[in-house]
Amino acid sequence: MIVANALTKTYGPTRAVDSIDFAVEPGRVTGFLGPNGAGKSTTMRMILGLDRPTSGSVTVAGRRYHDLPAPLREVGALIDAHAIHPGRTARDHLRWMAASNGIPMKRVDEVLGLVGLESVADNRAGRFSLGMGQRLGIAAALIGDPPVVVLDEPVNGLDPEGIRWVRGLMQRLAAEGRTVFVSSHLMSEMAVTAEHLLVVGRGQILADCSMADFISDHAASYVRIKAPERGRLAELLRREHCEVSIDGDELHVQGRSAAQIGDLAGSAGLHLHELTLVRSSLEDAFMTLTADSVEYHATVGATS
Numbered sequence: 001m002i003v004a005n006a007l008t009k010t011y012g013p014t015r016a017v018d019s020i021d022f023a024v025e026p027g028r029v030t031g032f033l034g035p036n037g038a039g040k041s042t043t044m045r046m047i048l049g050l051d052r053p054t055s056g057s058v059t060v061a062g063r064r065y066h067d068l069p070a071p072l073r074e075v076g077a078l079i080d081a082h083a084i085h086p087g088r089t090a091r092d093h094l095r096w097m098a099a100s101n102g103i104p105m106k107r108v109d110e111v112l113g114l115v116g117l118e119s120v121a122d123n124r125a126g127r128f129s130l131g132m133g134q135r136l137g138i139a140a141a142l143i144g145d146p147p148v149v150v151l152d153e154p155v156n157g158l159d160p161e162g163i164r165w166v167r168g169l170m171q172r173l174a175a176e177g178r179t180v181f182v183s184s185h186l187m188s189e190m191a192v193t194a195e196h197l198l199v200v201g202r203g204q205i206l207a208d209c210s211m212a213d214f215i216s217d218h219a220a221s222y223v224r225i226k227a228p229e230r231g232r233l234a235e236l237l238r239r240e241h242c243e244v245s246i247d248g249d250e251l252h253v254q255g256r257s258a259a260q261i262g263d264l265a266g267s268a269g270l271h272l273h274e275l276t277l278v279r280s281s282l283e284d285a286f287m288t289l290t291a292d293s294v295e296y297h298a299t300v301g302a303t304s
């Protein structure tokens with residue numbers, strides 16, 4: 001479990017992390033989301049003892065990172081997959097990590113197998129592709145078989161097979177009862193990986209809830225309808241207290257389920273050509289919640 005209490009980091013006038021409290025629970029994947037500059041990396045760096053909080057604290061298994069006797073056995077991390085000596089082989093890199101934390105050498109082959117790098121284990125890391133480097137970073141995170149795993153953008157640069165593999169791995173680690181804390185800007189990927197979300201904006205927590213609650217609280221689903229007599233249908237649905245908007249040849253309706261709308265139309269003798277529940281996405285919810293926290297906005301159409 002990772003616990004933050006009034007965790008704060010300032011850089012001059014910038015409050016990168018602004019007195020946040022949270023607990024990342026074991027047994028599930030917790031997604032860590034926020035626009036650029038929201039404070040995600042700074043938070044992760046403080047969890048891992050790479051940055052010192054200005055005030056407040058963050059602990060793993062009840063202790064600050066620097067007080068953990070064998071940190072790699074307590075918390076594994078992927079922060080910068082390319083922070084590996086380019087002249088060192090993958091195997092040597094992992095051996096060095098194992099030796100520094102009293103981890104048995106047989107674990108090196110186990111994690112190389114786990115991430116699928118056995119065949120290139122004796123190649124220099126400097127020659128690795130982005131995806132191979134990412135896999136080596138994940139192997140390093142898992143070398144101590146830690147109960148807590150912190151991954152910053154783990155699918156960055158991976159191909160679809162690699163992305164699916166990381167997703168399965170994170171879900172397996174969580175199912176084994178580990179704490180899995182992962183940041184990503186890929187909303188579609190996060191939506192199918194994380195069960196719980198911690199969302200930050202401008203150094204503050206904007207949401208700490210389940211994925212399902214986050215989407216239903218911050219983005220609205222609606223029913224899309226195509227019907228030859230859409231004017232009459234819109235009138236009927238409005239009389240039934242539905243919220244109806246017209247978008248081209250479609251009606252977008254909120255306030256009744258698709259089945260209820262179908263029944264109402266049927267009893268009024270109105271034909272329907274399409275009746276579809278359009279579920280809102282994590283991306284919709286994220287954009288709604290973080291609209292005011294975005295550091296840099298692009299101006300649509302301003303290309304010159």
Ligand SMILES: Nc1ncnc2c1ncn2[C@@H]1O[C@H](COP(=O)(O)OP(=O)(O)OP(=O)(O)O)[C@@H](O)[C@H]1O
Nearest residue numbers: 011014015016034035036037038039040041042043
């Ligand atoms: N070493 C530093 N010196 C000065 N300011 C910093 C430093 N590190 C981070 N910041 C500032 O702190 C804020 C939070 O940055 P951070 O990198 O934690 O955000 P992030 O959510 O990880 O962003 P991204 O999604 O772009 O990686 C930003 O305003 C950033 O400019």
